[in-house]
Amino acid sequence: MKDLGGWETRIDEGEIVRWRESGAWRARTIAEDARDWAVREPDRICARTADDALTYGEALVRAERLAAGLWGLGLRPGDVLGFQLPNWLEAVAVDLACALIGVVVVPIVPIYRGAEVAQALADCRAKAMIVPERFRNFDYAAMLRGLAPSLPDLKHRIVARGEARAGEIALDDLMREGGAAVPWPAQRAEAVKMILYTSGTTGRAKGVLHTHETMPRSLERCLDHWGLRPGDVSLMPSPVTHITGFSWGLEMPFYHGVGTVLMERWQGDEAVALIDRHGAAVTVGATPFLAELVEAAERAGSRLPSLKVFACGGAAVPPGLVRRANACFANGRACRVYGSTEAPMVTLGWVGDGTADLAAESDGKIVDYDTRVVDEAGAAVAPGREGEFQVRGPALFAGYADARETEAAFTADGWFRMGDIGFVSPEGAVVVTGRKKDLIIRGGENISAKEIEDALHRHPGVREVAIVAMPHPRLVETVCAFVVPAQSGAPDLAELARHLERAGLARQKIPEHLEIVEALPRTASGKIKKDTLRGMIADVVSKRAVPA
Structure with a gap:
């Protein structure tokens, strides 16, 4: 069925009735929960960091002020707001504020850079985006300024903990008292609440739709x-x-x-x-x-x-x-x-x-x-x-942002294919x-092999490339590149890293090991045998770890 924001979800009225009658779904939103906690226990701490804390009462006040600020910018139920914040208390207010006015949130992990951020914001047609000015020596505000001309739907660039330049808005200003009066809109708990982009086998991150239920x-x-x-x-x-x-x-x-x-x-x-x-x-x-x-x-x-x-x-x-x-x-x-x-x-x-x-x-x-x-x-x-x-079950996502991907991911009788054996x-x-999915899970983060391969195939020194998971003592898996070089000569690991950085990929996606090979092993049908490559690099790593 169609969501308020135009998203095609796999949820139908029969499923809504079934899960609610069973008690699996609550027929309420986190906005209602936040108001209840603020009334019952306003002074109880709900979230803290190493040096700050937020009570339920304070969380609701901040969220309502931010919601008023976003409403004043013209955001309405079904619109989309992205945010790329670290683990700061501001993120609590952002999530609640959007729920209060029915705006869909798109969390984007801070390790992502221009290529990944642009793809996500364009795909979900985000109207607003919140970033820190700087975090860990990276200028997120500058990145977003550079992306803005290619994102016609993005109307508002909001900066947290920093100076807002021309065309930008300071998050603190939006959270000040005295914003627009909000006619708090009625909410539907089965509506899409969040879109989370996760790497898949296609190389292009998929937007995962979750609801208030x-x-x-x-x-x-x-x-x-x-x-x-x-x-x-x-x-x-x-x-x-x-x-x-x-x-x-x-x-x-x-x-x-x-x-x-x-x-x-x-x-x-x-x-x-x-x-x-x-x-x-x-x-x-x-x-x-x-x-x-x-x-x-x-x-x-x-x-x-x-x-x-x-x-x-x-x-x-x-x-x-x-x-x-x-x-x-x-x-x-x-x-x-x-x-x-x-x-x-x-x-x-x-x-x-x-x-x-x-x-x-x-x-x-x-x-x-x-x-x-x-x-x-x-x-x-x-x-x-x-x-x-x-x-299948009541916590399963509502579908992908691209309805074609939803159709491909589910069986005809409604089961979701996990892709794991x-x-x-x-x-x-x-x-x-x-x-089954060609993913590398580096420290818990999904990395698409195909995305890296697509970028490396644009390097003049690469004739063929296969990206596979390599065992790592701390991260469990990291990225290894098997490269068949072009006639011009084999590139080294540092050159491939510079190429991927110029392509806008996150540092975590840059290979940590390079194997130059004359040919890639293939099946009879011509598919690259990545299981063979994974075994080869695992053998290399194990021999390297054995003490002399």
Whole structure:
């Protein structure tokens, strides 16, 4: 059905009725939740950073003022606003303000640069964009100024924590008292609330549509399964512009009353101090976060007694790391989880008595999703046999911004193709063994191999190139380039890096290793055998790691 903003979603009236009658959907928005918390507990802290804090009452005041400012700029229900903010408290106000007036938010991770930002803003037809003036020595305001001429829909450039130049607006000015009077519009909870761009196999990021109903459902299941309750605190090191950081850092405090401690920059020793200082009960993060938290806790002599759960996912999680973490934590359980931006938390980690091995060796227990495993022909495989995971459920996304991609991603009978290969054990444990999607998951961030390949094919020294995942001790995976050079001569790694930087790709997408080869291995049909290439570079890395 068509959304208010013109987005074609897979949700129909029958599904709305079914999920609401079952209690899976709430028929309310985060704006209503924020108003309720501000009335009930205005002085309770909902979000904090290392040196600042925000109460429920303050959050609503800031959000209403910003909403009035955005309304005065002409933003209306169904319009789109992008933001590329770090883990700052301003992001809380941005999310709530947009919900108050029905504006769709598009979080964009700060590591993205011109090419990725331009594609996302153009695709969603964003009318406004909020960026920091500078962050980590990068000038975001200048980047946006450079992109503006190519984005005809972008009417308003808003700058946080910095000076607004001609044609720009300071975020602080929009949040001052005395903005336009807002006739607070009625909201539909099944409307699209957020579009999150995630890398796919096509090289072009897909816009994932989530509603006011899908996001809180996933979080509610976490609360129940892990024994969390209102008043607990989460530590959130993941970017608030990533599905994990957005849902736990910006939304969980208002949906379910679990406050958040936002980390602007991950640092293991600081994370230990924050968990102990604020009694954090839960955190969700990628493999490097868990490894470095355990190392820091061991250095500090802390067993993190307040921590109930560390849910680890987004990339391969070594069983030994989970066991080491669980030997360190006094009362908590580290566990593996499985999901995606489209299907958050398909599994939740094993936390009960007698499940330590399952927590370490599997990717979690299916909770709240119907899941099936199918072969290449789409037929269900026998229990314990490998196949592709397909899912459906109330937390599943509402479709892609491009309706054609939605159609391709779902089966005729309504199941979402996860693109991952694995099996379900007799105990009901999910074990992911591989990916059909040609993605590299670097520290929990999806990187499209094809996007990098497309850019490198424009280099005069590259005749052919294949990008694959390379094992990395900290990030789990990083980027490796196999290049067949042109006759003019083989480029080196530094030259390829400069070429990709000029193309506007984020630094995280630049290959960290280069292999020059005479030819790429291919199947009989001519497809590049990336499994062979992954095995080759894994062998190189393993030999390099063996001490002489």
